[in-house]
Amino acid sequence: MSNNNNDNLIIEKLFKPKSIAVVGASRNLEKIGGVILSNLVKNKFNGKIYAVNPSAKEILGVPSYPSLLDIPDEVEHIVVAIPAEKVPEIIEEAGKKGVKVATIIASGFKEVGRADLEEKVVNIAKKYGIRILGPNVFGVVYTPMNLNATFGAEHIHKGKIAFLTQSGALGIALMHWTSMEKIGLSSIVSMGNMTDIDAIDLAKFFEKDENTKVIGLYLEGLGTGKGHEFIEVFSEITKKKPVIALKAGRSERGTRAVASHTGSLAGSDAVYDSALKQAGVLRASDVEQLFNWAKMMAFSESFEINGKGFVIITNGGGMGVMATDASEFNGLPLLEVPEELKKEFRKTMPWFGSPNNPVDLTGQSNVQNYIEAIKVALESELVSGITVMYGEVAFLDPVELANGIAKTLKEYNKSRKPVNVVMLGGEKTKMGTEILEENGVPVYPIPEKAISSMAALYKYSKIIGKANLKI
Amino acid sequence: MSNNNNDNLIIEKLFKPKSIAVVGASRNLEKIGGVILSNLVKNKFNGKIYAVNPSAKEILGVPSYPSLLDIPDEVEHIVVAIPAEKVPEIIEEAGKKGVKVATIIASGFKEVGRADLEEKVVNIAKKYGIRILGPNVFGVVYTPMNLNATFGAEHIHKGKIAFLTQSGALGIALMHWTSMEKIGLSSIVSMGNMTDIDAIDLAKFFEKDENTKVIGLYLEGLGTGKGHEFIEVFSEITKKKPVIALKAGRSERGTRAVASHTGSLAGSDAVYDSALKQAGVLRASDVEQLFNWAKMMAFSESFEINGKGFVIITNGGGMGVMATDASEFNGLPLLEVPEELKKEFRKTMPWFGSPNNPVDLTGQSNVQNYIEAIKVALESELVSGITVMYGEVAFLDPVELANGIAKTLKEYNKSRKPVNVVMLGGEKTKMGTEILEENGVPVYPIPEKAISSMAALYKYSKIIGKANLKI
Missing domain, CATH: 3.40.50.261 (Succinyl-CoA synthetase domains)
Known part of the structure; x- marks a missing residue:
């Protein structure tokens, strides 16, 4: 979304935070906040983990506090696993705490007609300079830090492919699939509503990330008016690393399905095709092909x-x-x-x-x-x-x-x-x-x-x- | 090759013989004749098995004789696993023994410029009314009879797909692959040089075979002048059962590769494409797609x-x-x-x-x-x-x-x-x-x-x- 260096540093905190807090953490593994905390702990994240939960003192060996503000340490990245209505309040607290980046898991925003609630969250975040991933995401994985802050698969096969996905369900399924197929990932990021951090911001991080050799992208739409910036930024990235995109909504009816799924104005496929070509992005025809190509690039x-x-x-x-x-x-x-x-x-x-x-x-x-x-x-x-x-x-x-x-x-x-x-x-x-x-x-x-x-x-x-x- | 009923009955003996003899059987599993006998025995073929070997009295529990003529029983199908030069002599013996059909494993015939040797074999077989599968094949599988007379994979996953292949190496690899993927086969047949029994003869058997719901075909060429017969026969078969073909040599250079591989005059792909369409045969673009489609048909x-x-x-x-x-x-x-x-x-x-x-x-x-x-x-x-x-x-x-x-x-x-x-x-x-x-x-x-x-x-x-x- 923004080009300045400070913002790039902040986005780094998404992947390489010194400390991460799960707001809505739980010891119940049937709850999203439970799975996220468990995945962080079991993957042995290379940083400090905190839990925020109204009643617990400790969950899965992780110290737990009633509120973010009670944590007696700096918190760089929070993962917010509570219902949409309560998110603005937490972002306000995060601002006061000095949090750099928030991954908002909850759905119930723009994608179901609550653009107002999403805007409210964005405005609070802006006030404090917090960058937001989401809302409506399954989280983020960055294997060089053993960071698995998702409610997806516990095990990730480590490697050099970063995969960014606009579809949550697809991303989670692919976490399981790549693990089984032993396809090595440096990262997998759920982009959700892209209310702030988007594919462009993320790709800029991976452009410089020495642990990533190839970037895979599942896209349904870019967001209005983003085409020019996309071409500009990705033209630079693809000079350094291959980028492989799967842009769904290629057919006439598929375009309509995208509109009903993400609310994105999908635009005609010819426009996307031309933008991807101009940007030097390779276009795969299905996810299997995307990972087939990415594996070739990652191993070369x-x-x-x-x-x-x-x-x-x-x-x-x-x-x-x-x-x-x-x-x-x-x-x-x-x-x-x-x-x-x-x-x-x-x-x-x-x-x-x-x-x-x-x-x-x-x-x-x-x-x-x-x-x-x-x-x-x-x-x-x-x-x-x-x-x-x-x-x-x-x-x-x-x-x-x-x-x-x-x-x-x-x-x-x-x-x-x-x-x-x-x-x-x-x-x-x-x-x-x-x-x-x-x-x-x-x-x-x-x-x-x-x-x-x-x-x-x-x-x-x-x-x-x-x-x-x-x- | 021929249309009359007697011939159809004889081809049935390829799949449902009362007795089968492996000529060139061995207890050495590094020899082709050893693997074929072992596969027959381990799959518990629903018929009698005999071995022909100059010195053994018994191999893997199977009675062994110095020559076909010494077997004190009728032999309907022989699998000939001896060097090309010795094949004519064995076919002569088979004729005297009253064998109905011979699968000739050996290579070293037309495909390496020895059309003369192949013709010699064919002429002897014709004299006695023996039908020939091959030469230059890995054998034949028919799961309803537990018949695995090949030197390919031992285990076959049973099902309703019959697969006929003009490429031996591909067929053997697919035996292993379908077994691992649990894709169910009624049969797999190696067609090799198709000097006698060809895709048309085999498909006619499977047209009537109640254990087969769909026929898969890997083809490189049909043989000169076979196009019209192919269309005629397959038009009838496809009314009853789906047929899915993978015709390789689709590209200009691929056509040349076929010529160097099988010596078939591959003909232009457009001609094949039109023939397959006229015959109601579905055309897959790779082996995985062929089996994906076949599975759909077999389960429907x-x-x-x-x-x-x-x-x-x-x-x-x-x-x-x-x-x-x-x-x-x-x-x-x-x-x-x-x-x-x-x-x-x-x-x-x-x-x-x-x-x-x-x-x-x-x-x-x-x-x-x-x-x-x-x-x-x-x-x-x-x-x-x-x-x-x-x-x-x-x-x-x-x-x-x-x-x-x-x-x-x-x-x-x-x-x-x-x-x-x-x-x-x-x-x-x-x-x-x-x-x-x-x-x-x-x-x-x-x-x-x-x-x-x-x-x-x-x-x-x-x-x-x-x-x-x-x-």
């Missing part, structure tokens, strides 16, 4: 792309064809392998394999074939990036293969080429997938998703002018 | 669709918008909910919910809200089908919800409306997913996949003239 060490085209290495011709189709549809240029390089690839495979691109090691290949073929691709200046594909077969153990690929990439990927892997199979293959991802190699279950993610990285490389392909 | 009790449009029930506005977008993009007509029905929906939700379509029960809904809303949708004649969506939240247990939805559908879905469910969340949600699928309700992880699958069902209903929507 460089966005500089050289050479003359991408190479696919596979143990199955069918998967090779699928990847080839996907490359063309996603605008990923495949290398035309010259004779000399073909000779090199041929040495890595059974005699009936194919050194063309896709490089087909055949279903009878072994770990050594993969390692050798990957080395050839890594060492050739012609190769821009590599997608390695494995379809589970009886005679090639996916766990051994995963270890082999991870080791080879660590030792030989000196030029930091983008590499991703397809692992299509069952339980054993899933174990291989986990080994690769623990080693920083992004893995996808089918060729199309790997290629789409590689193409997204290539697209981002072009956006920031780091793609130097000689095609 | 009826393909008749009435009413005035589909309804989405959700606990999150964001997911509702995504589903709305997907409906428009996939041609799935959503119901404009009339005032009277809105009143009914309103009774099922908190006051701040929305009775429009998507019907938004809000993040504060409980199991009872879902049950009541689903009942309203099931009981309204206006509703053509229902997508129920759940994003994991702290205060609504997905397992309880899954049980509630399953029970409600069992009791109240008298008109057999198509219903599917989105379950987006973590481990607990996954448990809910499994409960629903065990109860015959297809579940998807994100809105777009559920809507795409519902739209595929609607499209099939239109193809067979059973969609009576009054829009």
Whole structure:
């Protein structure tokens, strides 16, 4: 909302407060204030935690006070988990206490026609210089500080993706989903009504945050008159970090659904599409794709792309064809392998394999074939990036293969080429997938998703002018 | 390849032989003949099993003989797991033995330039009236008979989907994947070089097979001059059962990759696309989508669709918008909910919910809200089908919800409306997913996949003239 440095410092307190207080804390885990406090405590937040509750002296080991003003310490960030009607009073108290930022969980404001109540809260906050996240949010997560001030999932898988969401239910569901899928997050922020802190403010924080490599955004609308600022700010951010947006309300009827959901004037999708493009923001078509792309970006060490085209290495011709189709549809240029390089690839495979691109090691290949073929691709200046594909077969153990690929990439990927892997199979293959991802190699279950993610990285490389392909 | 009834009876022996012999059986599980025998034994094939091995008297409890001719019993189906050069000799023996059908596992034929050897095998087989699957295949699975005559995954999840694949490596990987994902198969067949038995022959079997509700097809090419027959045969099959094809080689470069992989003259994709459309075959864009759609078809009790449009029930506005977008993009007509029905929906939700379509029960809904809303949708004649969506939240247990939805559908879905469910969340949600699928309700992880699958069902209903929507 505002550009000055002081405000940026204050927003930092949302993620890195020295102390946080849960107003409406409870020992009842069926209450929102109970879950938030429990998530803070169980995640071992790297700061002080206080509870505000009219009657308790201590909840879950956390000291509890009847009011904010009773806390015998500075409080930088409060999470307000009480009914909407009582929020203005608490913000008044927070002002007196010198609180910097308030996350207002309660719904019952603008989204249900109570713009008056929301305005009242905003005016009090302004008077004291308090920044507000919300209202109508599930809270905020910032894993580098072990901060989980949400009533969402308790466990978060740590990583480099920051995800900002305008839909609360979606965000909570995705907290659970990313944890299960072991997709690593630096942060997840519920933006709710965006009465003060909005996507622009938050993205500015993540632009500088060294714990975040890629920003994901679920948007339904920007707020009236925000388009120009969005383009301006995000154009700068995307020069430093990839931003991937899922803008819902793309269809005519979807636009109407947005209006009924958030009350945002959704505006025509063409306008958003053009704004996102101008700002250098990549646009995903569903949440799974958003996280597929984000994983690729988060695991990549460089966005500089050289050479003359991408190479696919596979143990199955069918998967090779699928990847080839996907490359063309996603605008990923495949290398035309010259004779000399073909000779090199041929040495890595059974005699009936194919050194063309896709490089087909055949279903009878072994770990050594993969390692050798990957080395050839890594060492050739012609190769821009590599997608390695494995379809589970009886005679090639996916766990051994995963270890082999991870080791080879660590030792030989000196030029930091983008590499991703397809692992299509069952339980054993899933174990291989986990080994690769623990080693920083992004893995996808089918060729199309790997290629789409590689193409997204290539697209981002072009956006920031780091793609130097000689095609 | 041939149309007469006798041939159809013989192809039945591929799936339902009274006895099967593995030629090249071994106790060494690092050999193909070892894995095939082991898979047959461990799956407890409902028929007799014999091994052919020069030295053993018994392998894995199965009686073993030096030659086919030594087996003191009729043998209907042989699986030939010996090197290509020795195959003609075995087929000659099989002819003398009166074998009906031979699955030839070995590669080393047409696909590597040895069309001469393949022709030799075909000629011997013709002489004796033996039908051939392959060569260059991983085998055949038919779960109603507990037949797993492959060197692929040992465990198969039983169900109603038959999957025919021209790519071996892909097929084996998908055996593992479908088992892990609990996608139920009646059969999986590796088609390899299709020197005799081809997709058309196999599909004719599944057309009549009462254990199969939907046929999935991974195709790279049909074989020269087969287009007309394909359209003719599949036009009949699709009147009875949905067929979903993934035709790879869609792009210009993909077409070239097919040629190098199978040696098929791939032909232009437009030609295939038109043939598939004429034949009433649905075309998926990747294997995951193929199985998503197939699952929807396999679980549906009826393909008749009435009413005035589909309804989405959700606990999150964001997911509702995504589903709305997907409906428009996939041609799935959503119901404009009339005032009277809105009143009914309103009774099922908190006051701040929305009775429009998507019907938004809000993040504060409980199991009872879902049950009541689903009942309203099931009981309204206006509703053509229902997508129920759940994003994991702290205060609504997905397992309880899954049980509630399953029970409600069992009791109240008298008109057999198509219903599917989105379950987006973590481990607990996954448990809910499994409960629903065990109860015959297809579940998807994100809105777009559920809507795409519902739209595929609607499209099939239109193809067979059973969609009576009054829009």
